[in-house]
Amino acid sequence: MKKLYLFGNWKMYLGHEESVALARDLKKQLSALSVKATMAIFPSAISLLAVKEELDGVASVGPQNVYWVEKGGYTGEISAMMYRQAGCQFALVGHSERRHVFKESNAEVRQKFEAVLNAEMTPVLCVGETMPERKDDRVEEVIEAQLRSAFMDLAWPKGRSLIIAYEPVWAVGTGESCDPSEAERVAAVIYKFVGALLDGVEPTVLYGGSVRSDNVAKYCAEPHLSGVLVGGASTKASTWLEIVSAVK
Numbered sequence: 396m397k398k399l400y401l402f403g404n405w406k407m408y409l410g411h412e413e414s415v416a417l418a419r420d421l422k423k424q425l426s427a428l429s430v431k432a433t434m435a436i437f438p439s440a441i442s443l444l445a446v447k448e449e450l451d452g453v454a455s456v457g458p459q460n461v462y463w464v465e466k467g468g469y470t471g472e473i474s475a476m477m478y479r480q481a482g483c484q485f486a487l488v489g490h491s492e493r494r495h496v497f498k499e500s501n502a503e504v505r506q507k508f509e510a511v512l513n514a515e516m517t518p519v520l521c522v523g524e525t526m527p528e529r530k531d532d533r534v535e536e537v538i539e540a541q542l543r544s545a546f547m548d549l550a551w552p553k554g555r556s557l558i559i560a561y562e563p564v565w566a567v568g569t570g571e572s573c574d575p576s577e578a579e580r581v582a583a584v585i586y587k588f589v590g591a592l593l594d595g596v597e598p599t600v601l602y603g604g605s606v607r608s609d610n611v612a613k614y615c616a617e618p619h620l621s622g623v624l625v626g627g628a629s630t631k632a633s634t635w636l637e638i639v640s641a642v643k
């Protein structure tokens with residue numbers, strides 16, 4: 396049976412007290428559910444340590460973004476290494492909101508990806524196309540460029556895990572989810588590209604974009620998908636627990 400991943404990206408939706416309260420609530424309720432999946436939550440940087448403490452034993456936490464230099468005069472940034480030292484195992488890299496709202500280029504995403512690897516965390520590299528790119532039949536082209544840029548000339552550390560989240564930009568935060576069979580088609584393409592670019596590395600591929608309790612099981616059942624990266628529906632105990640229960 397494949398390993399299942401349930402990841403929740405809280406983005407900038409919750410204040411500190413709300414984050415801690417949600418984490419406390421989740422810990423109580425998740426312990427009773429005895430979930431078999433690997434669960435990770437990506438809270439805001441300011442609440443990460445407190446959330447980590449609350450979720451101890453049920454879920455790990457990770458950053459939504461990192462900076463690639465380890466230490467130095469970079470006001471306002473937090474490095475991948477610092478997150479590692481704070482006990483994080485996973486880190487999101489190249490989320491569509493970073494790429495499109497903050498105009499992060501493939502080259503910057505590459506530096507962050509490498510920094511996460513160097514810090515010995517598992518990168519969760521987010522890739523996906525916009526609706527105009529999909530309409531122009533450029534899905535594979537866009538995703539291949541995102542993957543190629545992240546991996547080009549990279550000496551892959553033997554035995555390291557790699558997670559790719561397929562998050563079509565048009566499905567993120569819109570309520571319009573990608574058809575599971577189409578997400579599976581793209582996941583298979585991602586799987587093939589990664590294997591070719593990284594000499595046989597087999598990534599874990601997740602789907603993200605308007606995942607809810609009524610569609611999560613369909614994504615998880617697809618052969619090339621091993622779970623989901625959820626935004627909005629992970630920020631309330633009720634909706635997150637419904638998602639967890641739906642795949643249990």
Ligand code: 13P
Nearest residue numbers: 404567568604605626627
């Ligand atoms: P939504 O689940 O809110 O569409 O967000 C998905 C996402 O961006 C997860 O990283």
